[in-house]
Every structure is written in C-alpha cells, then in structure tokens.
Amino acid sequence: MDTTGIPHPPHRLPLLGDLIGVNPRTPIQDSVRTGRELGPIYARKIGKTELVIxxxxxxxxxxxxxxRFAKHVGLGVQNLRSIAGDGLFTAYGSEPNWRLAHDILMPAFTQEAMRGYHPIMVEVARELLEAWDRRGTADVSADMTRLTLETIGRAGFGYRFGSFERDQPHPFVSAMQRALRFSQLSAVMPRLVRRALAGSAAANAADIRLMKDTVDEVIAGRRDGPGERDLLGLMLDRAHPDTGERLDPVNIRNQAITFVVAGHETTSGALSFALYYLTRAPGLLARAQAEVDALWGDGPDPEPAYADIAKLRYVRRVLDEAMRLWPTAPGYTRGAREDTVLGGRYPMRKGDWAIVNLPLLHRDPASWGPDAEVFDPERFAPGAAKKRPAQAYKPFGTGERACIGRQFALHEAVLALGLLLHRYDFAVDESYELKIAESLTLKPEGFRLEVRKRTARKLAPVG
Incomplete structure (x- = not known):
C-alpha cells in the first residue's frame, strides 16, 4: 500500500524501521498508544514490512x-497456518476447503444445536463452581481458560481435558500457548528476539506436533464409534448438501485445532475482563446480581434452562461492554479486491491490506462519545446500537469470514457469568492494576479474586 501521506512514528531507523518504543510482549497495547498519538490511520515499519493500522x-x-475488501491472511494469521493449516480462521479465501467446511459446519450452530450443547455447558460451569467452592480463591484468567477449554472439548468433540482435575494445564494447552506466542512474535520480530521470548523453532515444531497428535487421537477414537451431532460428528459424517463433497482427514484435524484454539481463547478472555470490570464497580455488580437473583431465586444451585440465557440481558450487556474495551481477538486484516482509494486519499492496489485495530475502533469518541474509556454496559441497552455507526463494534470480525461460533461463545459466556454472579460475592485486591497479557488474544494477567458464597439476595424484578 502506498503510505505516502500516512503518519508514522517518529525516529524511524534504517533497516529496523519503527522499532523504538515497541515492546515485543505488548505489541497490541503499543499500537493503541501509537494510534492515540497519530490518529485514525498510521503506518509502522518493522524491518522491511510496513503495516498500515x-x-x-x-x-x-x-x-x-x-x-471492495475481503479477509486478508497475513502476518500472525499466516504464521498460524503451521498450527491450523486451512482451518476456517486461517484458510485463504481462494482455498476450497473454507467454503466446504463452512457449509458443512453451519448446522452445528443452529438453535437446535445450541440446545444440545447447553447441558454440557452447565455441567462444566458446575465443575468451575465446585473448584472455587473448594479453594475460595480464583486465578481468573486461568480458571476461565479451564472452563472454556473443557466446554469446547466436550461439546464439540466429546473429549475431556480434565481441566478441573489437574494442578497443571493439559499438555495440549501448554503446547498451544507456546505455539501461539511463537507465531505472534514470528510475525514482526527479529529471530533473536523471538527465540529469547518464545524458544527455538525446533521446540515450536514439537509443540505443534503434540497438538496435532492429540487431535488425531481424538478423531481416531470417534471414527468407529456411534455418530454424534457435534462438530466432529458433522465433519466425519456429513457431506456438503449440494456437492456431496466431504472434508479430508487433514482438514478435519485443522478444523478441530481451529475450534479448540479459537473456541476457548476468546471466550475466556471476555469472561475475565467482565469479572474485572464488575468487581471494580459495586453498583454495576449489584445490578447484575439482582438480575440473576430475580431469574434463579434464592437457592444456591439453580437449574438454568436453555431459555433462561436470553433473559439475562444485563449480564449480556456487561460482556458486550467488556469486549468493547478489550476485544479479546484484537484485530483483523482486510485486503483490497481491486485497485481502490481508501478514505478518498489513500491509494490501495489489488491485494494491498490494512489492519483494523479493534481496541481503538471501540474507543473512537466519534462513535462512543467523550467517555469512551469508561466501562458502561448501558451502551448496549435496547435501542443504543441504532444511535451509533453499524461498523463501530466488531469483536467477532466482519463479513462472511466473521466468527462462525459467535452464538456458541455468547451462550456459554452469559451462562457462566450468570452462575458465578448468582453464587458468589467477591473480594478484590485494591492494589491490583489491570495488566494485559498478549498472545493470539488478550487477557488480564495476574488477576485474582477471593470468592465466598452469597448469603443474601434481592429478588425484586430488574428493569
């Protein structure tokens, strides 16, 4: 893309470009700070690569x-192809397996399918509650990761990671976290920096092999078993409704890895940020708890029905607002379909691309007002969305390549957050300041809570 006239950070260096001031551990947060200084579009040069943000x-x-534009697979996403190949998230638009897998998997996210997943989501959420009951403390991001990993494993693939039975993460999780970090750093950082922070290429290859072997074992265990109407069952048993084509074994593995990674990383971050902001705002926390109390009553162990989740409207607003301030998948890349001009002044040739910075988009005062940095779930009250531009909020991406599992993630998150709010009061460490951990996604780092079962509830209906 022609970056003439596009602002860039000061002090650009020969060969290195705009590396001054970039922390390889926090590139997203650095991009937010730089965007605040330089405006709605800027260019950053890393070595020979120039990024337009x-x-x-x-x-x-x-x-x-x-x-005019389509999803562009490049940089960090392109590096993820070593992990997930031509899975839904990492496939090039020209690869036939994207459309084939998308069409085969759509039935996995219908309302009927969601009703089937609901009991599994409740089961796993209860395991989280039992763990917090025993410990009285919560390592929030780690525990939300256990919850969401176990949920996608069981609901999507009939596989138990044993997340709440382990003192240490499942080996798949540890390998995945290292591989995602390696991939992220490989996108823009020099090899020596990447090696210092994420290990060697050989170690990364071993992590990817472990992930693939684990998924292959799960698939092998299901091939000769009874058919199941989950994600893996659809991939193994279903042909495309129009062409009769089926997914090949390698692509089934790629899709499985994609869903396990994407299906838990983003949801766990959204839950963690929601708990952070609620526990820092007693009035908002009380309102959210009043809503779940009005729905589920005074007993300690409600039996959430599928239809209950849509009634937790304020809890949903809390999650939406948490994903506004910290969209856990913090950006996406768009490529020009043909030669065009962006904003009437920035020429783009066919194939040129730009990165959408979601944390900054979601804080744009032109869309969200002068208090855009403030956590306020009322931004998602009925009718509020009509007062702002339709493209101002994109935590699940955009277009035909937007997240196929959005409804799964939202149902799971509202259910889990509702049950936690119904069961616990929270004691916070007032000295804790929000610190963001970056890998493929964003999460609070070092965020812990003390939890205790609630003894009093307000059961008046909530407006």
Missing part, C-alpha cells in the same frame, strides 16, 4: 465493505 470508524466502515 486503521482505527477510525469511517475508514473501518470502508474496509468492512465486502464489495
């Missing part, structure tokens, strides 16, 4: 126009 609402609305 966009956050202004009007420019993003153009990039989201499917007639």
């Amino acid at each position: 966009v956050s202004g609402g009007e420019l993003v609305a153009e990039l989201n126009d499917e007639r």
Whole structure:
C-alpha cells in the first residue's frame, strides 16, 4: 500500500524501521498508544514490512465493505497456518476447503444445536463452581481458560481435558500457548528476539506436533464409534448438501485445532475482563446480581434452562461492554479486491491490506462519545446500537469470514457469568492494576479474586 501521506512514528531507523518504543510482549497495547498519538490511520515499519493500522470508524466502515475488501491472511494469521493449516480462521479465501467446511459446519450452530450443547455447558460451569467452592480463591484468567477449554472439548468433540482435575494445564494447552506466542512474535520480530521470548523453532515444531497428535487421537477414537451431532460428528459424517463433497482427514484435524484454539481463547478472555470490570464497580455488580437473583431465586444451585440465557440481558450487556474495551481477538486484516482509494486519499492496489485495530475502533469518541474509556454496559441497552455507526463494534470480525461460533461463545459466556454472579460475592485486591497479557488474544494477567458464597439476595424484578 502506498503510505505516502500516512503518519508514522517518529525516529524511524534504517533497516529496523519503527522499532523504538515497541515492546515485543505488548505489541497490541503499543499500537493503541501509537494510534492515540497519530490518529485514525498510521503506518509502522518493522524491518522491511510496513503495516498500515486503521482505527477510525469511517475508514473501518470502508474496509468492512465486502464489495471492495475481503479477509486478508497475513502476518500472525499466516504464521498460524503451521498450527491450523486451512482451518476456517486461517484458510485463504481462494482455498476450497473454507467454503466446504463452512457449509458443512453451519448446522452445528443452529438453535437446535445450541440446545444440545447447553447441558454440557452447565455441567462444566458446575465443575468451575465446585473448584472455587473448594479453594475460595480464583486465578481468573486461568480458571476461565479451564472452563472454556473443557466446554469446547466436550461439546464439540466429546473429549475431556480434565481441566478441573489437574494442578497443571493439559499438555495440549501448554503446547498451544507456546505455539501461539511463537507465531505472534514470528510475525514482526527479529529471530533473536523471538527465540529469547518464545524458544527455538525446533521446540515450536514439537509443540505443534503434540497438538496435532492429540487431535488425531481424538478423531481416531470417534471414527468407529456411534455418530454424534457435534462438530466432529458433522465433519466425519456429513457431506456438503449440494456437492456431496466431504472434508479430508487433514482438514478435519485443522478444523478441530481451529475450534479448540479459537473456541476457548476468546471466550475466556471476555469472561475475565467482565469479572474485572464488575468487581471494580459495586453498583454495576449489584445490578447484575439482582438480575440473576430475580431469574434463579434464592437457592444456591439453580437449574438454568436453555431459555433462561436470553433473559439475562444485563449480564449480556456487561460482556458486550467488556469486549468493547478489550476485544479479546484484537484485530483483523482486510485486503483490497481491486485497485481502490481508501478514505478518498489513500491509494490501495489489488491485494494491498490494512489492519483494523479493534481496541481503538471501540474507543473512537466519534462513535462512543467523550467517555469512551469508561466501562458502561448501558451502551448496549435496547435501542443504543441504532444511535451509533453499524461498523463501530466488531469483536467477532466482519463479513462472511466473521466468527462462525459467535452464538456458541455468547451462550456459554452469559451462562457462566450468570452462575458465578448468582453464587458468589467477591473480594478484590485494591492494589491490583489491570495488566494485559498478549498472545493470539488478550487477557488480564495476574488477576485474582477471593470468592465466598452469597448469603443474601434481592429478588425484586430488574428493569
């Protein structure tokens, strides 16, 4: 892309580019700070690679126009292909397996399918509650990761990671976290920096092999068993409704890894941020607890029905607002379908691309007002969305390549957060300041809570 006229950070160096001030552990947060200084579009050069980063609402609305732009697989996402190949998230738009897998898997996210997943989600959430009951403390991000990993494992693949039975993460999880870190750093950082922070290429290859072997074992265990109507069952048993094509074994593995990684990383972060902001705002916490109390009553162990989750409207607003401030998948990349001009002044040739910075887009005062940095779930009250641009909020991506599992993630998150709010009061460490851990996704780092069972509930209906 022609970056003439696009602002860039000061002190650009020969060969190194704009590396001054970039912390390899926090590139997303650095990009937020730089965007605040330079405006709605800026360029950053890392070695020979020049990145164009966009956050202004009007420019993003153009990039989201499917007639002019499409998903671009590059940088960090391209590096993830060593892990997930041509899975839904990492496939090039020209690869036939993307459309084939998308069409085969759509039935896995219908309302009927969601009703089937609901009891599994409740079962896993109860295991989290039991763990917190025993410990009285919560390592929030780690425990939310256990919850969401176990949920996608059981609901999607009939596989138990044993997340709440282990003192240490499942080997798949440890390998995945290292591999994601390696992939992220490989996108823009020099090899010596990557090696110092994420290990060697050989160690990364071993981590990827462990992930693939684990998934292959799960698939092998299901091939000769009874058919199941979960994600893996659809991939193994279902042909494309129009062409009769089936997914090949390698692509089934790639899709399985994609769903395990994407299906838990983002949801766990959203839950963790929601708990952080609620426990820092007693009035908002009380309102959320009043809503779940009104729905589930005074007993300690409610039996959440599938239909209950849609009634937790304020809990949903809390999650939406948490994903606004810290969208756990913090950006996406859009490529020009043909030669075009962005914003009437930035020429783009066919194939040129730009990165949408979601934390900045979601804080754009033009869309969200002068208090855009403030956590306020009322931004998602009924009718509020009509007062802001349609493209101002994109935590699940955009267009036909947006997250296929959005409803799964939201149902799981609202259910889990509702049960936690119904069961516990929370004691916070007032000295804790929010610190963001970055890998493929964003999560609070070092965020812990003391939890105790609630003894009093307000059961008046909530408006």
